Amino acid sequence: MSVKQTLRLRAMLLGFGAVTRAQAWRGDPLARIISAPPGTDPYPVYEDARALGDLSRSKLGLYVTASHRVGDAILRDPRFGVNTRAALMDMKVLLRDSRGRRPIHPVDDSFIAIDPPLHTRLRRTVAPWFTPRALRDLTPVVEKVVTEFLDELDGRADWELIHDFAARIPIRIICEMFGIASVDYDRFTRWGAVLGPTLDGVRSVRELRNVRETLVDVEAFFVDLVERRRRAPGDDLVSNVIRAHDGAPDLAREDLLATIELLMLAGYETTLNLIGNAGMVLLTNQQARERIIAEPDIAPNLVEEVLRWDSSVQYTVRAATEPVTVEGVDIPEGTMVVVLLAGANRDPQVFPDPARLDLDRPNSRDHLSFSSGIHYCVGAGLARLEAATAMRLLFQRFPHLRISGPVVRLPSRNIRGAIRVPVTPGN
């Protein structure tokens, strides 16, 4: 980054921080969400946002909804697109070096951030790997992997739920799907730790440099993997995504890399925190723990209710692609709407007594944690499978597992979870 770019970014960050803090002080819910210390309880602010109406305008110029009905409708509305970054701080611009080159960004360059028709084509290249049938075939693999990790933990007096267990599952499973035999967990964990929090936006020049360096490493790793699979194709997910791209020569090389990087990273921080959040529920809620031990088949309900009650992804953003009127509110073209997914999940209109964790809630699955509409999470079924298997087998193996030290929360606002949950098997 040139000196001029660095100075401009510093000025922008300072300006944005000052405006946000001032509006937060005046009570603006969106400004309060953005400027809250990462990791603090966000649910009271979502309630305040809902109290302002189903769709309200923030002083920051964006609209906000914590209503399930309105959030769901916006996510399904083709007049809203995902091309939102340009209006905030455009990572694609920020990541450029002094010669204008930049690494691929797994979120901003991939189909999660692309509108149809290209979105539809790129999503189709991966969708067959996440069908119910594909997941049935994967079930024994997930069970084997989780059992293997539990075998390694068996006999240890103390361990840590996130690093030693939750994080390893999504990394290992996606590596199995990619055909990567020897898994460097520390490398993927490092990448996730740098890139996950940037869903909140970058907060400093140093953080941006760190993100840039990490993305260069990520790209080098996947360029090499793609080259190896081209030389010796197999039946793995990467080889098949390459085949799909080769059959459509107008798709760019960058689209292929971004798609593969997205699969690796979109499924990592999200799923590890779902497993962590579900684990923390069972470690702190005696009734829920007794249920899962007595009725292990309740694991999918538990996972669904944890997704609703404390989602690992808290919000997403859309921008109006044309002037739109929603709930009588005129939204100008290009204006962004923040959909508070975790706020919608506690909308009392849809979920009675929403702050209560209820494993028998009949409609937990109506949560918006995997979004809605055309960008509905491709990996939702895989995440559900991994988390339910993890909880079922963890508490069968360690029914007396308990927290043995201070829990450290993740320093992020959009991704919610913990980075450290020390545990001991107890007796």
Ligand code: HEM
């Ligand atoms: C608890 C775990 C997960 C959560 C909470 C989650 C959440 C989400 C959300 C909210 C979106 C849509 C964002 C938006 O609408 O703006 C999304 C999209 C996506 N997710 Fe997930 N995800 C999880 C796990 C996974 C896994 C395991 C994978 C794959 C290995 C995955 C791959 C994707 C992909 C490829 C998209 C883009 C879909 C599209 O744009 O059409 N996710 N996810």
